[in-house]
Every structure is written in structure tokens, then in C-alpha cells.
Amino acid sequence: MAAIELKGLTKVYPGGVKALDSLDLEIPDGEFFALLGPSGCGKTTLLRTIAGLETATGGAIVIGDRDVTGVQPGARDVAMVFQDYALFPHMDVTDNIAYPLRIKKVAKAARAEKAREVGERLGLAHLMDRRPGQLSGGQQQRVALARVMATQAQAFLFDEPLSNLDARLRLEARTFLKKLQRELGVTTVFVTHDQAEALAMADRMAVMENGLIRQIGTPAEVFQRPANTFVASFIGSTPMNLLDGQVRGERLEVAGCKLPVPSSVEGRLSEGEQIVYGVRPEYMTYSAEPVEGAFGGRVSIMENLGAAHLVTLEVNDTLVQVVVPEGSEPPLGAEGFAVPKDGRALVYRDGNVV
Amino acid sequence: MTRHIVGRIGFYTLIALLMAFFTVPLLWLAAAPFTSDPTYEVSLPDFTFTNFQAILEHPYALGSLYNSLLLAVGTAVLVVLLAALAAYALSRVRMPGRDALLYALLLLSSIITGTAAMVPLFQLAVELNLIDSQLGLILILTGGLLPAAIFMLKDFMDSTPKSYEESARVFGASPLQIVGHVVVPLVRPGLATIGVWAIANVWGNFLMPYLLLSDIEKQPGAVIMFTLYTEGGQANLPLLSTFGLLYSVPVVLMYLFVSKKYGFRFHGGIKR
Ligand SMILES: Nc1ncnc2c1ncn2[C@@H]1O[C@H](COP(=O)(O)OP(=O)(O)OP(=O)(O)O)[C@@H](O)[C@H]1O
Ligand SMILES: [Mg+2]
Numbered sequence: 001m002a003a004i005e006l007k008g009l010t011k012v013y014p015g016g017v018k019a020l021d022s023l024d025l026e027i028p029d030g031e032f033f034a035l036l037g038p039s040g041c042g043k044t045t046l047l048r049t050i051a052g053l054e055t056a057t058g059g060a061i062v063i064g065d066r067d068v069t070g071v072q073p074g075a076r077d078v079a080m081v082f083q084d085y086a087l088f089p090h091m092d093v094t095d096n097i098a099y100p101l102r103i104k105k106v107a108k109a110a111r112a113e114k115a116r117e118v119g120e121r122l123g124l125a126h127l128m129d130r131r132p133g134q135l136s137g138g139q140q141q142r143v144a145l146a147r148v149m150a151t152q153a154q155a156f157l158f159d160e161p162l163s164n165l166d167a168r169l170r171l172e173a174r175t176f177l178k179k180l181q182r183e184l185g186v187t188t189v190f191v192t193h194d195q196a197e198a199l200a201m202a203d204r205m206a207v208m209e210n211g212l213i214r215q216i217g218t219p220a221e222v223f224q225r226p227a228n229t230f231v232a233s234f235i236g237s238t239p240m241n242l243l244d245g246q247v248r249g250e251r252l253e254v255a256g257c258k259l260p261v262p263s264s265v266e267g268r269l270s271e272g273e274q275i276v277y278g279v280r281p282e283y284m285t286y287s288a289e290p291v292e293g294a295f296g297g298r299v300s301i302m303e304n305l306g307a308a309h310l311v312t313l314e315v316n317d318t319l320v321q322v323v324v325p326e327g328s329e330p331p332l333g334a335e336g337f338a339v340p341k342d343g344r345a346l347v348y349r350d351g352n353v354v
Numbered sequence: 355m356t357r358h359i360v361g362r363i364g365f366y367t368l369i370a371l372l373m374a375f376f377t378v379p380l381l382w383l384a385a386a387p388f389t390s391d392p393t394y395e396v397s398l399p400d401f402t403f404t405n406f407q408a409i410l411e412h413p414y415a416l417g418s419l420y421n422s423l424l425l426a427v428g429t430a431v432l433v434v435l436l437a438a439l440a441a442y443a444l445s446r447v448r449m450p451g452r453d454a455l456l457y458a459l460l461l462l463s464s465i466i467t468g469t470a471a472m473v474p475l476f477q478l479a480v481e482l483n484l485i486d487s488q489l490g491l492i493l494i495l496t497g498g499l500l501p502a503a504i505f506m507l508k509d510f511m512d513s514t515p516k517s518y519e520e521s522a523r524v525f526g527a528s529p530l531q532i533v534g535h536v537v538v539p540l541v542r543p544g545l546a547t548i549g550v551w552a553i554a555n556v557w558g559n560f561l562m563p564y565l566l567l568s569d570i571e572k573q574p575g576a577v578i579m580f581t582l583y584t585e586g587g588q589a590n591l592p593l594l595s596t597f598g599l600l601y602s603v604p605v606v607l608m609y610l611f612v613s614k615k616y617g618f619r620f621h622g623g624i625k626r
Pocket of ligand 1: 013017018019038039041042043044045193
């Protein structure tokens with residue numbers, strides 16, 4: 001087991017696409033680290049560069065205390081689960097799981113034994129003689145995990161391993177994977193474009209955009225305090241309210257409403273400055289009565305979230321969303337007020353949090 | 355309506371004529387060897403085995419089939435081996451001018467074993483002391499088939515996902531291990547196809563062995579068949595038909611066997 005450190009890592013593809021732009025990243029030993037970002041932001045490239053399948057154009061990769069920037073993939077002591085699993089279709093489950101050991105010249109009996117042991121742990125015991133083509137998506141995914149576990153590598157690299165599973169199975173696999181990683185304690189880099197998955201599973205996470213890391217932190221930090229408007233709009237199952245506003249004396253004027261300056265930025269804003277006011281729908285309370293320092297408007301849309309409703313208020317031609325717990329949904333068209341919770345509202349200046 | 359029916363009748367008559375055109379020689383090949391005195395006509399055989407007896411007693415007939423086999427299998431093995439390695443490299447390694455190279459090879463290959471190159475090839479074989487040598491013939495036939503084989507196999511390899519190999523690579527497999535453990539099993543149907551194609555090609559090749567082998571003991575079936583004439587210079591139909599049957603059966607059997615054994619591809623392991 002080992003820490004992973006990236007120093008100024010850059011990858012430019014032939015043809016000039018800059019997929020990674022001087023990334024710095026430290027992943028401590030044993031951490032479950034999620035890489036999150038929209039399609040095409042360079043997540044797979046980063047993972048493949050760590051694995052050695054792509055050569056870095058610049059910068060360095062350190063795994064443990066070894067600089068592996070120029071080292072062949074097989075000598076880096078990492079194991080990777082591909083987005084498409086890449087199980088060998090001509091080998092049965094046992095041979096697939098045992099393949100890394102076959103490369104390490106482990107005797108046939110010993111590696112079959114190890115494969116059985118790992119397979120059993122992942123609930124594959126009754127499938128050991130099947131070919132990948134005879135397995136369901138979820139079972140294939142577990143075989144791919146088992147194969148990686150059998151390597152006893154220093155670090156695991158997972159490229160969207162859950163993206164091929166249906167929604168229900170994905171939730172199960174999420175819990176399962178997290179538990180497994182905790183037990184094994186192997187440093188794991190996990191790529192996903194599903195923000196809920198990253199928030200749910202990671203110890204820490206990085207949000208990427210166009211080959212750049214836009215924020216690194218724990219899921220709680222990233223969720224509560226997105227460092228910039230890109231992260232703010234990317235994270236959260238209901239999008240954050242990001243509203244243009246202006247500093248007016250002791251107050252902020254946003255969507256025609258007067259709001260108190262959040263205590264976290266007090267004294268750091270100048271009069272008349274243009275800002276973006278950010279607050280999550282979950283971090284506001286709904287009130288049917290007029291309240292001081294709140295967004296007031298007309299209820300225009302209601303969306304059912306299950307145990308809560310997402311209410312969209314039309315506030316002077318601006319849409320503001322607020323989550324209302326079940327049982328207290330307002331009627332459509334009613335007058336309503338959304339009160340930002342103290343300490344949860346953020347102010348962005350030039351796209352970055354103040 | 356009537357027009358439609360007339361059209362159908364015309365169509366099927368045409369099909370039947372075409373079929374007859376191709377089936378009659380086959381029927382002849384099936385019947386003539388078992389007929390005591392075959393002519394050019396297809397007639398019911400009297401199920402005699404004297405023709406087979408005669409072929410067995412022919413000094414070169416069986417030996418030539420063995421020679422055919424040796425040449426065909428030898429060439430096929432070389433072609434599959436070399437083409438697989440070349441096609442894999444060409445499919446996986448990016449290099450400038452790759453496609454131009456492939457097309458140039460393909461173009462040249464049709465010249466190598468063609469009539470145009472007969473004289474230079476003969477000269478070359480003489481210089482290299484490979485005249486009248488089966489090994490020399492195998493090498494030349496291999497050279498002729500390789501470009502097309504590489505071309506076909508490269509196409510096949512291009513269509514197998516790279517992530518199988520990358521996966522093996524991350525586990526530490528060497529390039530040769532990757533080829534042996536992953537690539538070859540995956541492209542086996544392609545290799546089998548190329549093998550069969552090479553064998554069939556050599557099996558039916560008359561010109562090259564006729565040109566490069568002078569010892570009749572080394573000649574393959576295609577050349578020996580050419581010698582099956584009576585003293586009067588007439589085609590020896592009993593021997594020709596019987597030998598023709600023996601000569602074609604192995605190829606048919608091979609097709610059946612290979613399509614049964616390799617006529618499928620592995621699926622799965624990759625989510626699409
Ligand atoms: N082999 C390649 N050659 C050239 N450009 C590439 C290559 N692979 C990826 N790219 C480009 O690099 C950028 C990052 O691609 P990458 O595959 O890392 O994205 P990703 O974040 O994994 O996206 P997704 O979520 O869709 O998998 C993209 O703009 C892509 O077009
Ligand atoms: Mg990707």
C-alpha cells in the first residue's frame with residue numbers, strides 16, 4: 001500500500017488536445033479518492049497516466065516513495081478496473097481472477113486456490129467455471145474487482161466501474177465497494193461522473209474541468225463550500241441556486257430581494273460590487289409568511305423528490321429553488337418565502353468563493 | 355398477376371440452369387471414379403474400385419498428395435505465424451506511413467506469385483540454391499500470400515478492443531505474453547481463416563511448383579494431375595477423375611472441420 005503523488009502532471013495527446021493541465025495532487029496511503037467531472041474533462045486520461053498506459057507529457061508521478069513516471073505499467077504495482085471491465089472472454093472466472101498471479105508465475109494450484117478464496121469473498125463461488133459472456137453486468141463487475149484484489153497491488157484504479165449497472169444494483173455495489181475498500185485499506189482512485197457516487201463513497205475527492213482540478217476536499221467540504229461556481233453547479237442532486245447580485249450597504253440585493261451578508265464574508269465585500277449569491281435548495285427553509293431577509297415570490301413548479309419537494313419560486317423573473325419537507329408543500333401559485341440558513345449561503349466573486 | 359408468375363418461372367429456370375452448370379461437374383466427380391470406363395458424360399456408376407486400385411499403383415499419385423499437404427501446411431504455418439505478428443504490430447503501433455505500406459505490400463503481392471515474376475523468381479531460386487527444394491517453394495509461396503494475410507488479419511485485430519491487452523499490460527504481462535495469452539485466443543477464428551485460405555491457395559497452385567520443382571517425386575498433386583494422360587496423349591479419365599476426387603476431399607473436409615471448430619468468436623467481458 002502506498003500514497004500517490006502527482007506533481008505538475010501534464011498530458012497532451014498527439015493532435016494537441018491538452019487532457020491534463022499541470023495537475024498537483026496528493027492521495028495519502030489507504031485513502032478512497034474520487035475523481036469527478038463532466039465527460040471529456042480528463043478523468044480517464046488521468047487514471048491511464050497513473051497506470052502508465054499513457055505517457056505523461058510533463059510532470060511526475062510518485063507511488064509510495066518511487067518515481068514511476070517513466071516506468072512500464074506492469075512494474076508500477078497498480079491494478080486497474082476498466083470502464084468496460086475487459087475480462088478475458090476466453091477464460092473462465094477462475095482463470096480471469098488468477099491471471100495476475102499467472103503473470104507473477106504463481107503455481108497453478110496456488111493461484112486457483114487464491115482465485116477461489118477471493119471469488120468466494122465477492123460472492124462468486126458458484127460462478128467460477130463460467131465465461132464472462134455467461135455473467136450478468138453486476139457479476140462481471142465483481143469478477144473485475146476480484147481480479148484486481150488478487151494482485152495485491154499498491155493502489156487500485158477504478159474507471160467508472162459502476163456506470164454499467166442499473167440504478168438499483170449501483171447503489172448496492174456502491175456500499176459493497178466502499179466496505180471492501182475499507183477492509184482492504186488499499187489506496188484507491190475512483191473515477192466517476194456521478195456526483196452522488198463521489199459524495200457517497202469518497203474519503204476525499206477532486207472535481208475536474210477541462211484537464212484542471214477545480215477543487216479538492218472531503219465530500220462534506222465540497223458539498224457545503226464549493227470553491228467556485230463550476231463546482232457549485234456540478235455538485236448536488238438538486239442544482240445550487242446561483243444568482244447574480246450586488247452589494248448594497250449592509251445588505252446584498254439579489255433578484256430584487258434584500259438579503260443579509262453571510263457572516264463568513266462580512267467585511268470582505270466592497271460597496272456596489274457585483275457578486276453571485278449561492279445557496280443550495282436544501283439549505284433554505286420555506287415560509288408561507290413574509291420573512292425579513294428572504295426570497296419572496298410565487299410558487300411556479302413543484303417537483304417530488306420522494307421524502308421532500310423541490311419548490312421553484314418565481315422571484316422577480318428569477319427562479320429560486322427550495323426544498324420543502326413532505327407534508328408542508330405549498331399550493332401552486334401561492335406566495336412563498338425562502339430563507340437562507342445562516343452560515344450556508346456563499347458569495348462568489350469572479351466565479352470564486354469569497 | 356400472370357406477368358408475375360411468368361417472371362417467377364423465368365427466374366427459377368435461370369437459377370436451375372446456373373445450378374446445373376455448377377453441379378454437373380461435381381456429379382461427374384462423384385460418379386466417374388466409381389465407373390469402369392468413364393466418359394465426359396455423367397452416368398450412373400457401376401461401383402467398381404478398379405480406378406482406385408490403379409491410382410494406388412501409380413508411382414507418384416499418393417506421394418504427390420503427401421507433397422501437397424507438406425507444402426500447404428508448411429506455407430500456412432509460416433503465413434499465419436508471420437502475418438499474426440506483423441498484423442498485431444501494425445494494428446497496435448502507431449507509425450507514419452502505415453496504410454501506404456500496407457497497400458504497397460498488397461499491390462506487390464499480386465505480382466510476386468503472378469506470371470510476371472516467373473523468370474526473376476526462377477533466377478532468384480537458382481542463385482539461392484533453392485531450386486528443386488520444397489523449402490524454397492514454401493518460402494516463395496509464403497512471400498506471395500503474406501501481404502494479403504497481413505491485410506486481412508490487421509482488419510480483424512483492429513476490431514478487437516484494446517482494453518483486453520491494456521488490462522493484461524497493467525498486470526505486468528510482457529508483449530509476448532499478451533500476444534500468447536490474450537491476443538491469439540481472441541483472434542483465433544481469424545487465424546484459422548487465414549490458415550485455411552493459405553492451405554487452399556497452395557493446394558490449388560500449379561504454376562509455382564511446376565516452375566520451381568523438377569524432381570517429379572517432390573511434385574504436389576496439382577502438377578501430377580497434369581501428367582495423368584494415356585500414351586496416346588488423351589486424358590486418362592479413370593485416373594484423372596479418381597485422383598481429382600482424392601485431391602479435393604481433404605480440402606472439403608478441412609473447411610468443414612475448421613468452420614465447426616473455429617466458426618465462432620468469443621463474446622463478453624466487455625460492456626458496450
Ligand atoms: N487517444 C486520444 N487522442 C486524442 N485525444 C484524446 C484521446 N483520448 C482522449 N482524448 C481527449 O482528451 C480529453 C479527455 O478525455 P478523457 O477520456 O480523459 O475524458 P473523461 O473525463 O474520461 O470523459 P468520460 O467521462 O466521457 O469518460 C477529451 O477531450 C478527449 O477528446
Ligand atoms: Mg472516461
